[in-house]
Amino acid sequence: IAGALLAIGAPSRRGIRAIVCLAAIIGPASGVLRHDFGWSGAAPDPRLRVVFLNAQSPSEPEAAIALDAILGRRPDLVVVVNPGWIAPVWRRRLADPGDGTRGPGEWSVQWRSPVLVASPFGGCRLRTLVAAGDVRAVGVGLPASLADRLGWSGLLVVDLPSDPDLDREVVADRLLDGLATAGVDLADQGLVLGDFNMTPRTPALGRLRSGLRDLVSDHGAGWTATWPRERPLLRIDQVLGDLDGDIRIETFDPGAGGHRGFVIDLPIDPGQPEG
DSSP states (O other): OOOHHHTTTTOOOOHHHHHHHHHHHHHHHHHHHHHHHHOOOOOOOEEEEEEEEEEOOOHHHHHHHHHHHTTOOOSSSEEEOOOOOHHHHHHHHHTTTTTTOTTTOOEEEEEEETEEEEEEOOOOEEEEEEEEEEEEEEEEEOOOOHHHHTTEEEEEEEOOOOOOOOOHHHHHHHHHHHHHHOOOOGOOOSSSEOOOOOOOOOHHHHHHHTTTTHHHHHOOSOOOBSSSSSOOBBOOOOEOOOOOOOOOOEOOOOHHHHHOOOEEEEOOTTOOOOO
């Protein structure tokens, strides 16, 4: 760059030094943006949509706001960590045939602390795998119709503590030990969603990822930081997996709570109906 500037007659040596310094940081900075905040991607077609949110145990009025935001994304599968009042508000709406929500009376809403899972395509199977203090992990078995479309049968949902005084390596050890006791290997999971309270570059998250990829870094669209919700600066919620194909992930504002959520568009077999 400096040589090019000299060739076109750049007048100032100080200016050249500034441009050289700028050029030296552009590459690393672009890598940080891609790794920590996502990059543009094309939405698959046909697709199956998963919406994930750490709702942070909202009150009843906040739950209604968050639920509107979730359903407004037209999901096929909803996963919420710390749902608070979302489950009772949702079930109350389903009991009202005039509610107008997509699929009234068809959604199956299930909750096993601290995870809520819902789909209009049948019930999921929830299994608590780790419950070691504030370290939680729940396995989710998908309804057959969704599993057939995706080609895999389940996912893992993780909720890790936010206490800044806790060593992230200790937290990671508790999760891995608990999963090992349950006979589950993180590296074998097709999709892992969670409030990890770790950024993509946290060394402990690198250990947890094992052979899984950071799908937000690979397939994120736009600014994908999730916290704090109103002016997000950090991505402490993660989407990990070993999935191939066209995937698109973007964030959305649920209108309440402290985190933004993810809208995850996954490719399905074109020979399968979209439901």
